[in-house]
Amino acid sequence: MLKIGILGGGQLGRMLLQAAANYPVITHVMESDPECPAAHLCHQFTRGDIRNFEDVYQFGKGLDGISIEIESVNVEALEKLESEGIRVYPSPSALRIIRDKILQKQFYKEHDIPTSPFYVTQNRDELRKHDGFLPAVHKMGSGGYDGRGVQILSHAGELHKGFDAPSILERKVNIHKEISQIIAMNRKGETAIFPAAEMIFDPVHNQLDYQLSPAEIPQQSLWRIEAIALKVVKDLKTPGIFAVELFIDKNGDILVNETAPRVHNSGHHTIEANYCSQFDMLWRVMLDYPLGNPKQILPSAMVNLVGSEGQSGEACYEGLEDVLKLENAFLHLYGKKETRPGRKMGHVTILSTDKSDLVYKARTIKQKLRITSKQPV
Numbered sequence: 001m002l003k004i005g006i007l008g009g010g011q012l013g014r015m016l017l018q019a020a021a022n023y024p025v026i027t028h029v030m031e032s033d034p035e036c037p038a039a040h041l042c043h044q045f046t047r048g049d050i051r052n053f054e055d056v057y058q059f060g061k062g063l064d065g066i067s068i069e070i071e072s073v074n075v076e077a078l079e080k081l082e083s084e085g086i087r088v089y090p091s092p093s094a095l096r097i098i099r100d101k102i103l104q105k106q107f108y109k110e111h112d113i114p115t116s117p118f119y120v121t122q123n124r125d126e127l128r129k130h131d132g133f134l135p136a137v138h139k140m141g142s143g144g145y146d147g148r149g150v151q152i153l154s155h156a157g158e159l160h161k162g163f164d165a166p167s168i169l170e171r172k173v174n175i176h177k178e179i180s181q182i183i184a185m186n187r188k189g190e191t192a193i194f195p196a197a198e199m200i201f202d203p204v205h206n207q208l209d210y211q212l213s214p215a216e217i218p219q220q221s222l223w224r225i226e227a228i229a230l231k232v233v234k235d236l237k238t239p240g241i242f243a244v245e246l247f248i249d250k251n252g253d254i255l256v257n258e259t260a261p262r263v264h265n266s267g268h269h270t271i272e273a274n275y276c277s278q279f280d281m282l283w284r285v286m287l288d289y290p291l292g293n294p295k296q297i298l299p300s301a302m303v304n305l306v307g308s309e310g311q312s313g314e315a316c317y318e319g320l321e322d323v324l325k326l327e328n329a330f331l332h333l334y335g336k337k338e339t340r341p342g343r344k345m346g347h348v349t350i351l352s353t354d355k356s357d358l359v360y361k362a363r364t365i366k367q368k369l370r371i372t373s374k375q376p377v
């Protein structure tokens with residue numbers, strides 16, 4: 001049986017392992033926290049630092065293939081492993097481009113992939129020269145995730161909030177909708193395109209509030225989104241699974257925001273809502289099996305369950321019964337011992353043919369389910 005390793009043991013790793021249980025594969029996970037969400041579902045857990053060359057190299061050496069659930073991994077070690085014949089999903093060369101927002105934006109520009117115009121700024125002094133480009137969004141080249149490392153600069157008086165590190169300053173998009181397009185590509189270059197999902201953001205935590213799939217957008221826009229996302233994946237020239245995040249602006253123009261070269265939060269609904277989930281699909285890619293059917297069985301909404309404000313410590317789940325009695329609501333808790341404000345602790349997917357039913361249930365779940373700590377601090 002093939003031995004496949006995953007770098008990182010969070011919820012994405014956990015759901016990958018749940019799907020792996022259906023395939024002939026031996027799973028390995030490396031992560032620094034032995035109590036992480038994926039630790040107890042793999043065949044072999046290795047405690048280690050995914051950013052450390054030696055740890056990643058030693059972990060990968062005996063494996064047939066290796067994948068990631070987070071971009072901040074040691075790419076040099078993955079390059080060495082690749083040169084020794086271990087299959088890496090996504091390829092280290094694609095990962096190098098994507099994990100640095102500067103290289104990623106330059107990649108879009110070089111490949112004629114529509115994205116909002118931008119400048120590269122090395123430090124805050126350089127940023128100040130672009131006061132005529134505002135309103136804009138300043139994004140750190142590396143090190144940011146889930147909204148950290150992203151700063152909206154509306155006018156010159158806010159330039160001091162920008163990053164004093166290599167970053168991109170990109171024109172602020174007048175966003176109509178945020179869309180995620182998930183595409184898998186196998187080693188033969190065959191692709192499976194999931195229906196696009198629409199994301200609604202929570203302005204307080206700057207992370208996904210709830211998500212609807214399929215996205216409610218005109219067919220013309222859907223085709224354009226598919227074509228653009230497909231070009232991103234083909235030009236990255238690597239097998240794997242990709243979530244291409246795009247904006248539709250108020251003029252109806254479509255711009256790529258960023259790409260994740262891995263399974264993604266915006267694809268959790270595919271576990272119940274699609275014939276083949278994003279997790280199942282990645283195993284098919286890594287194990288060289290035929291791609292699955294990405295089509296949707298029923299429309300869905302997905303709600304992230306995040307730790308309540310002002311609550312840190314051992315997690316308590318209030319209102320689980322209210323959620324579990326909803327028809328076609330599917331609960332996923334990630335098994336994280338400790339909650340913190342805004343921490344992703346689980347998600348719920350709802351299926352329904354009726355859009356208002358989806359939105360009503362998404363709101364109900366957000367209202368009824370609270371993740372608190374036993375000892376509020």
Ligand code: ADP
Nearest residue numbers: 116137144145146147148150170171172173258
């Ligand atoms: P992260 O990698 O931390 O998720 P993103 O680049 O996706 O960061 O940005 C986070 C959010 O900030 C986006 O989902 C979007 O709502 C907003 N945003 C990012 N870029 C722009 C932009 N150019 N114009 C307007 N809003 C933006």
